[in-house]
Amino acid sequence: MLRALRSEVEPAIEETLADLGFPTDDLGIERPPADVDAVLATSVAYRLAGEAGAPPSAVAADIADTLGEHDLTYVGSVEAEGAYVNILPGERYYADTLAAAQEEGYGRLPDRGTDLVLEHTSANPTGPVHVGRARNPIIGDALRRLLDFAGYDVETHYYVNDAGRQIAVFTWAYETFEEDALPEPERDSPEYEMVRYYRKGNEYLEEADPEAVEAAEAEVQAILQGLEAGDEGTYERVGGVVDTVLGGMQDTLDRLPAPFDEFVRETRFMRDSSTDDVVARLKDTDYAVKEEGAWQLAFEDIEKNLVFLRGDGTSLYTTRDLAHHEWKLDTFDEAVTVLGEDHKLQARQLEATLDLLGHDTDRLRTVHYSWVTLPDGGMSTREGTGIDLDDLLDEAVDRARAEVERRVGDRVRNDQLTEADIERIARQVGVGAVRYDIVAKQPTKGITFEWERALDFEAQSAPYIQYVHARACGILAEAGEAGAGADPDRLVEPTERALLETIARLPTVVEESAAALEPHAVATYTRDLAEAFNAFYRECPVLDADPERRAARLALVRAARTATANALFVLGVEAPTSM
RNA sequence: GGGCACGUAGCUCAGUCCGGACCAGAGCGUCGGACUUCUAAUCCGACGGUCGAGGGUUCAAAUCCCUCCGUGCCCGCCA
Numbered sequence: 001m002l003r004a005l006r007s008e009v010e011p012a013i014e015e016t017l018a019d020l021g022f023p024t025d026d027l028g029i030e031r032p033p034a035d036v037d038a039v040l041a042t043s044v045a046y047r048l049a050g051e052a053g054a055p056p057s058a059v060a061a062d063i064a065d066t067l068g069e070h071d072l073t074y075v076g077s078v079e080a081e082g083a084y085v086n087i088l089p090g091e092r093y094y095a096d097t098l099a100a101a102q103e104e105g106y107g108r109l110p111d112r113g114t115d116l117v118l119e120h121t122s123a124n125p126t127g128p129v130h131v132g133r134a135r136n137p138i139i140g141d142a143l144r145r146l147l148d149f150a151g152y153d154v155e156t157h158y159y160v161n162d163a164g165r166q167i168a169v170f171t172w173a174y175e176t177f178e179e180d181a182l183p184e185p186e187r188d189s190p191e192y193e194m195v196r197y198y199r200k201g202n203e204y205l206e207e208a209d210p211e212a213v214e215a216a217e218a219e220v221q222a223i224l225q226g227l228e229a230g231d232e233g234t235y236e237r238v239g240g241v242v243d244t245v246l247g248g249m250q251d252t253l254d255r256l257p258a259p260f261d262e263f264v265r266e267t268r269f270m271r272d273s274s275t276d277d278v279v280a281r282l283k284d285t286d287y288a289v290k291e292e293g294a295w296q297l298a299f300e301d302i303e304k305n306l307v308f309l310r311g312d313g314t315s316l317y318t319t320r321d322l323a324h325h326e327w328k329l330d331t332f333d334e335a336v337t338v339l340g341e342d343h344k345l346q347a348r349q350l351e352a353t354l355d356l357l358g359h360d361t362d363r364l365r366t367v368h369y370s371w372v373t374l375p376d377g378g379m380s381t382r383e384g385t386g387i388d389l390d391d392l393l394d395e396a397v398d399r400a401r402a403e404v405e406r407r408v409g410d411r412v413r414n415d416q417l418t419e420a421d422i423e424r425i426a427r428q429v430g431v432g433a434v435r436y437d438i439v440a441k442q443p444t445k446g447i448t449f450e451w452e453r454a455l456d457f458e459a460q461s462a463p464y465i466q467y468v469h470a471r472a473c474g475i476l477a478e479a480g481e482a483g484a485g486a487d488p489d490r491l492v493e494p495t496e497r498a499l500l501e502t503i504a505r506l507p508t509v510v511e512e513s514a515a516a517l518e519p520h521a522v523a524t525y526t527r528d529l530a531e532a533f534n535a536f537y538r539e540c541p542v543l544d545a546d547p548e549r550r551a552a553r554l555a556l557v558r559a560a561r562t563a564t565a566n567a568l569f570v571l572g573v574e575a576p577t578s579m
Numbered sequence: 580g581g582g583c584a585c586g587u588a589g590c591u592c593a594g595u596c597c598g599g600a601c602c603a604g605a606g607c608g609u610c611g612g613a614c615u616u617c618u619a620a621u622c623c624g625a626c627g628g629u630c631g632a633g634g635g636u637u638c639a640a641a642u643c644c645c646u647c648c649g650u651g652c653c654c655g656c657c658a
Contacts, residue, residue, distance in 0.1 A: 026597095033600065043599050046638075056638085084600060124658070164658045266658095294656045303582070303654075310656040317658045341652050344583060370584075370651070403620070413618040429620080441592070444584060446651060453591065453607090460592080460606040463620050475617050516596080524593060527605075534621065543617045557617090579620065 001097040001504040002039060003511065005074040009040060009087055012070045016063055022048050038079075038086035039093075039501055045083045056083035089504075094497065095488040097504040101559035107506040107566045109514075112151040117328050118144050120338035121258065122159040124166055125245040127195030128187075129252045130386040131449055132379030133340075135369045137258035138438045138572070140338045142519035143367065145570045147336070150514030155261045155332070159324065162242045163266040164317055168223040170194075170245075171238050172216065173201025187390065191248030194241065195381065202382050228314050230271060238267075252390050256435065256572065269323035275315050278323045278357075282308050285356055299352055306349045318346065322353055329359050336517065338367045341444075367517050369443035375450065387449060396434050399455050400463075401426035404579075413474065415578065425576055429463050430455075432573040436462035439571050440523035460527060462573050465564065468530040470579040472561035475542050477577075479554050486555035490548050495536040496556060502532040503563045510570065519571060526567045533560050 006029070014024045028044030045060035052059050057080065064080035076090030100106055120140025123133050140156075148154045161167065174197040182196040205213055226234030246263065253259075269275050279295070282288055287297045293311030308319045328335045339347060347366045355361045371378060379386025404425050408417060417425075437454050441447065457463045491500065505525065513521040542553040565575040 028599085030597095030599080034604090036600070041600085046599060049638080082600065161658065166658060292656080296656085307656050312656080314656085316656070321658095341584070343653090345653055348583090368584085373651085407618090407620075411618075415618090442585095445592085446585070450591095456591090456607075457620060458607070459620085461620090464606090467618080467620050471618060471621085478617065520593085524605095527593090531605090537617080538622060541617065545617095579618075 001074065001093055001100060002508045004096070005087070005089065005093060005504075006040060006508070008072050008074065012067060012072060013042060013044075013063075016067045016070070017044070017048075019066055020062060022051065032084070032086060036081070036086060037088055039089050039504070040087040042085045042087075043083060045080075045085065049083075059083075060085050089501070091489065093504065094491060094500050097500050098486070098488045098491070098555055098559055101503045101506075101563050102555060104562065105566075106559075106562045107510050107570075108149050109151040109507060109511060111153070114152050114334060115155070115332045116147060116152040116334040116336060117155050117157055117332040118147065118336045118338075119157045119159055119328075120144075121253065121260075122157075122161070123249070124161045124164070124381075125191075125242045125249060126166055126170060126198050127245065127381040128189075128191050129249050129389040130379045130381060131389055131392055132372050132386050134389050134392070134434075135372055135438055135443065135447070136338055136340070137253050137256055138435050139367065139369055139443055139519065141256060141258040141572050142435075142439045142522075142570065143336065143338065143517060145572055146510065146514050146519050146522065149510050149566075149570050152334075152514075156259065158260045158263045159321075160242065160246065160263050160265045161317070162238060163227050163270060163320065165220065165224065166198075167238055167242060168220045168227075169201050169205070170198045171223055171241050172219045173197040173204070174241050175237070176216075176219075177201070177204075186388070189248045189251065189390075191245045191252075194245045194248070195384075199382065199384055224314075227267060227270065235267065235271075252388075252393075255390075255393050255431065258572075264324065266317070266320050266324070269320045269327070270315065274323040274327065275320050278326065279309050279315065279319060281357060282322075282353070287356060297349075297353060297356070299349070302345075302349060302352060304345065304349070306353060308353075318350070321350060322357075325350060325354055325364070326357070326359065329354070329363060334363045334365070336365050336367065338369065341368050341370050344368055365517060367443060370446040372438075372447045372449050375448055392434060392454070393431060395451070396455050397426050397430035400430035400433070400457065403429070403457060417578070421578065425579055428574040428576045429457065429466060429579070432462035432466060432568075433457060436465075436523060436571065436573050439519050439573075442518075442520055462568075463579070465526045465530045465568060466573070466576050467579055468533045469561060469564045469568065469575040470577060471537065472533070472557050472564065473577040475557050476554065476561065478543055479550075486551040487548060488552065488555075490552035491556060493536075493540055495532070495539045496553070499532040499536045499556060499560060502529050503559055506563050506567060509567075522567055522570050526564070526571070529560070529564055529567060533564070536560075 010027060013027050017024045028042045030041055030043060032038045032041040045056040045063060048059050049056040060080040060083050064078045064085045068078040074090055074093040075087055077088045079086045079088065121137045123129060144154050144156050177197055177200050182200055185192040185196060205216060223234055282297065283295060287299060289296055289298050294307050295309035296305040296307040298305050306318065307316060309315060351361045351364060401422065404422050433455060509522055509525045513519060540553060542550060542557060545553055568575045
């Protein structure tokens with residue numbers, strides 16, 4: 001409802017400023033601090049004071065007077081406070097918020113008619129998903145939900161690296177080494193079984209005697225050449241390894257969950273000759289140079305050249321990625337990619353090159369995140385260092401289960417949790433806590449992984465928000481979900497008003513977070529919402545209130561439940577009906 | 580060496596893009612308090628900060644600009 005209020009207030013302020021003879025290029029609209037009763041404000045008077053030749057407070061008073069004469073649906077009053085003009089909501093604002101938020105899809109924005117492709121994770125299919133990479137699917141999946149909620153038609157892609165040297169090494173190793181020479185797999189799952197060959201192969205290439213390494217390298221090269229030449233047999237050999245590992249990785253990602261609409265293979269752009277096509281066009285550009293036999297682009301404002309064709313005439317990962325992105329831009333209206341911070345330079349070069357090829361690169365946006373590291377260093381699939389995402393999720397669920405069981409004994413609420421309930425809650429809380437911990441932070445900040453911190457179930461974590469949802473569900477279950485015909489005018493307590501005002505912000509939060517590609521802002525919002533609900537919960541009994549109030553408060557609880565559920569949905573955190 | 584990020588209470592963070600009610604907010608931890616009352620995974624209170632340092636712009640700077648310091652990432656005819 002804040003969106004509706006804002007969209008009627010903005011033109012009114014603009015008109016007001018014009019009437020008073022002021023410029024209207026900056027309306028100075030902002031959200032007032034918590035201790036101010038307004039839901040919207042403008043500080044424009046500061047900037048106009050000089051022009052008006054009057055103190056800011058006098059200008060603010062003028063603006064408030066003129067603005068107050070407008071007939072605005074959702075505005076109760078306009079008040080000048082110092083240099084600020086504060087917009088206070090009217091009864092209609094609360095009433096419409098209460099009604100809107102009880103609808104199932106509250107917070108969802110209208111369809112924009114924009115096809116957007118979201119690429120995330122895209123980890124090389126070499127082994128188990130580890131925590132160092134886990135930020136990618138968690139941020140990625142939150143973006144999928146957020147953009148979908150904000151009205152985009154989102155298609156999610158995992159770009160599969162099935163053409164690189166690592167995969168060639170993997171295929172060679174898988175075909176070369178016997179299983180009995182390998183350690184026991186850490187888990188009974190394909191990617192854990194397969195990664196042993198990958199590690200063994202890399203170890204061999206580093207430690208075997210030079211002649212043996214040379215022979216092995218020749219086999220690896222043969223695989224790479226086979227792919228480049230479009231040899232079907234080679235595709236099949238490599239594809240078998242890739243599919244097996246990817247299948248296992250997908251099972252892990254499903255636990256988050258992080259679903260994909262399509263797994264786009266890199267070899268696709270070699271086979272359909274679009275990579276050759278890109279190369280041909282790049283050679284024709286003014287920035288193309290041939291140095292030491294290799295074709296490259298020499299950018300004006302990027303230090304490093306981009307090699308797009310090797311001296312031996314074969315393409316590089318980057319070249320194929322260019323073909324990949326041309327396809328994205330041809331097929332979709334917008335493209336968003338979630339990448340690690342190590343890809344920043346490449347992302348810049350990619351964009352510059354696409355720009356060079358005549359594409360509108362404003363349609364392409366990238367979200368970069370910093371690594372999750374261990375206290376004593378990074379994580380690596382090849383070296384087998386790091387925490388597997390499966391282990392983290394298992395541990396999280398185990399700890400959550402222990403917590404649920406500990407609470408069953410001194411449970412105040414008179415309900416019976418079955419074994420299935422306990423398992424459900426443990427999974428929702430455990431996985432939710434991991435997701436929330438990661439999605440609530442700005443992606444650009446580095447995270448050092450520590451078990452205790454990642455699995456803290458106290459306030460400012462997923463369970464804190466989930467608990468609010470469970471409480472709301474509990475009240476509604478007790479009340480039998482009745483309460484139609486609620487009179488919003490009965491909601492006059494400060495905590496009731498504050499809760500409604502917070503609920504009213506959800507669509508704005510969705511809109512702004514989606515525009516900025518910042519799901520963490522939704523997480524910040526969920527905390528405000530949970531705090532507002534808890535304050536209301538403390539001050540306002542629902543079930544024992546007199547009939548009129550009870551009906552109104554039940555409606556408010558229902559609205560809060562929907563807002564909480566939907567905000568959690570956007571984050572990809574499940575909303576338990578009981579805890 | 581160059582480029583790009585990040586630096587806010589003891590710890591983990593929000594606020595920084597778009598300067599304004601910020602003499603800066605949470606949570607954890609510490610200390611104290613609230614379950615015969617709709618779920619105490621909750622709530623209330625106390626303690627805790629020269630917003631990395633310095634300079635500049637501005638009526639106004641955590642927020643913009645510059646310099647420096649610290650940390651991370653990148654600088655391959657790898658992916």
